[in-house]
Amino acid sequence: MAAQNIQSVPTAVEPSRASRLPRALVALTIATALALAVGLYMALVYAGMESTQGNVQRIFYIHMPSFFGAFLAFSATVVGGGMYLRTRQTKWDVLALAGVEVGLMLSLVNLATGSIWARPIWNTWWTWDPRLTSAAIMGLTYMAYLMLRAGIENPEQRRRFASVYGILAISTVIMTLIIIRIRPDTIHPAPIGGSPQDAQGDFNLTPSMVTALLTNLPIWGLLVPITLMWWRIRLENLRERVDSLKIRLMEK
Amino acid sequence: MKTPFFKAVIAIVRKDMQAELRSRELLSSMGMFALLSILIFSFALQLDIVARQEVVGGVLWVTVVFASILGLNRSMATEREGSSFDALLLAPVDRAAVFFGKLGGNFIFTLTVGVLLLPLMSLLYNIVLLNGYLLATLTLGTLGFSITGTLLATMTVQTRARESLLPILMLPIALPVLLASVNASSGILRAAPLGDWFAWLQILGAVDVIYLALCYLLFGYVIEE
Numbered sequence: 001m002a003a004q005n006i007q008s009v010p011t012a013v014e015p016s017r018a019s020r021l022p023r024a025l026v027a028l029t030i031a032t033a034l035a036l037a038v039g040l041y042m043a044l045v046y047a048g049m050e051s052t053q054g055n056v057q058r059i060f061y062i063h064m065p066s067f068f069g070a071f072l073a074f075s076a077t078v079v080g081g082g083m084y085l086r087t088r089q090t091k092w093d094v095l096a097l098a099g100v101e102v103g104l105m106l107s108l109v110n111l112a113t114g115s116i117w118a119r120p121i122w123n124t125w126w127t128w129d130p131r132l133t134s135a136a137i138m139g140l141t142y143m144a145y146l147m148l149r150a151g152i153e154n155p156e157q158r159r160r161f162a163s164v165y166g167i168l169a170i171s172t173v174i175m176t177l178i179i180i181r182i183r184p185d186t187i188h189p190a191p192i193g194g195s196p197q198d199a200q201g202d203f204n205l206t207p208s209m210v211t212a213l214l215t216n217l218p219i220w221g222l223l224v225p226i227t228l229m230w231w232r233i234r235l236e237n238l239r240e241r242v243d244s245l246k247i248r249l250m251e252k
Numbered sequence: 253m254k255t256p257f258f259k260a261v262i263a264i265v266r267k268d269m270q271a272e273l274r275s276r277e278l279l280s281s282m283g284m285f286a287l288l289s290i291l292i293f294s295f296a297l298q299l300d301i302v303a304r305q306e307v308v309g310g311v312l313w314v315t316v317v318f319a320s321i322l323g324l325n326r327s328m329a330t331e332r333e334g335s336s337f338d339a340l341l342l343a344p345v346d347r348a349a350v351f352f353g354k355l356g357g358n359f360i361f362t363l364t365v366g367v368l369l370l371p372l373m374s375l376l377y378n379i380v381l382l383n384g385y386l387l388a389t390l391t392l393g394t395l396g397f398s399i400t401g402t403l404l405a406t407m408t409v410q411t412r413a414r415e416s417l418l419p420i421l422m423l424p425i426a427l428p429v430l431l432a433s434v435n436a437s438s439g440i441l442r443a444a445p446l447g448d449w450f451a452w453l454q455i456l457g458a459v460d461v462i463y464l465a466l467c468y469l470l471f472g473y474v475i476e477e
Binding site for chain 1: 400403404407408410411412413417420421424425427428431455462463466467470473474476
């Protein structure tokens with residue numbers, strides 16, 4: 001009986017195949033790193049300098065695209081949550097969790113770059129503008145998601161509740177997106193379409209600026225979140241395997 | 253043989269009403285909290301008449317949302333303690349009927365506290381809050397809190413952290429409801445023209461409908477055991 005168990009361990013967990021790095025992931029990571037370098041070049045060198053704000057305006061090429069990256073990651077959480085509730089396959093919950101963590105990181109990039117830009121332009125690091133407040137609450141919602149996960153011991157129940165909350169939480173992301181259109185007292189500029197009346201630090205995009213923005217948008221909005229989420233999913237799968245191996249060892 | 257949907261909903265609401273009439277546990281704690289809250293606000297903010305007009309809407313909504321969290325926690329905890337939730341799940345009723353039943357109870361209790369606050373606040377803050385539009389805003393806003401709160405409280409009561417987790421989960425989700433309610437009520441209290449704030453009331457109604465559909469769809473997943 002014991003001998004059978006020992007033999008069954010390596011075949012059941014297949015250590016060689018699962019821990020090997022997938023080639024596509026390596027390729028994607030290298031591509032993302034190169035693209036980030038190109039994006040930085042476009043933002044810092046290629047794009048023309050904004051006449052009133054100067055160099056600090058270049059932060060915008062990362063500030064806005066990183067929000068769209070967060071949006072993509074949080075949308076992945078909705079898809080992962082919905083599919084988990086439908087199929088009850090763990091992999092969908094892993095996708096949802098990866099989406100939350102990567103999305104949180106990108107919202108932090110978004111908040112930090114916004115803060116650095118606001119210091120010279122608005123003369124403050126932070127202000128209780130509707131959009132800033134909404135973006136901060138969006139971050140807190142996803143931190144609450146992580147707290148909810150930490151508060152449930154039963155793994156099946158944890159996945160189920162997290163899926164439900166992950167779907168509801170997208171409302172704060174949508175809220176952050178549309179708030180500058182419905183709250184006229186915001187000072188946050190709207191780069192697409194007309195800015196609100198009180199917008200401070202608005203600027204008109206010249207062709208070279210548009211090119212720099214359009215290069216950075218898919219980099220931060222697609223490549224970065226997808227690459228990071230893939231790594232996070234891999235990490236979670238490995239962690240789960242370590243856990244199951246530990247349980248097997250303890251059972252003996 | 254399943255009990256018809258509306259009969260089941262009404263039965264659950266009646267059960268909550270009856271339990272409340274006998275214990276008076278929920279309304280007394282929510283009412284006491286709300287009363288203390290508006291007194292503390294009036295001391296803490298040292299309000300003069302102009303400032304009062306600006307912030308009274310905010311004070312009202314903060315009080316209502318915290319009172320509703322208090323009530324939701326209590327109402328779900330009693331279900332849990334008495335194991336009556338398990339009985340509800342065993343009963344041959346639709347899961348959605350359980351949702352609407354609990355929602356109905358929570359909504360009625362929170363609205364009662366909110367409506368009682370209006371004359372009291374009119375008295376203490378010396379601003380007339382008894383207004384049809386404000387009542388409509390209060391109803392829609394309270395409904396929004398009850399919808400999200402009923403779903404989330406059913407979840408948190410099953411976790412380790414219980415009571416402490418509900419406000420953390422609920423406040424960000426209820427933010428759209430809170431934002432629309434506060435804006436609509438400040439407009440009403442400033443006696444601004446209808447066109448200035450009526451859109452907020454429409455947004456509030458739309459948010460309620462979206463949350464109601466979403467929470468109704470998701471509720472089945474938080475009570476399966």
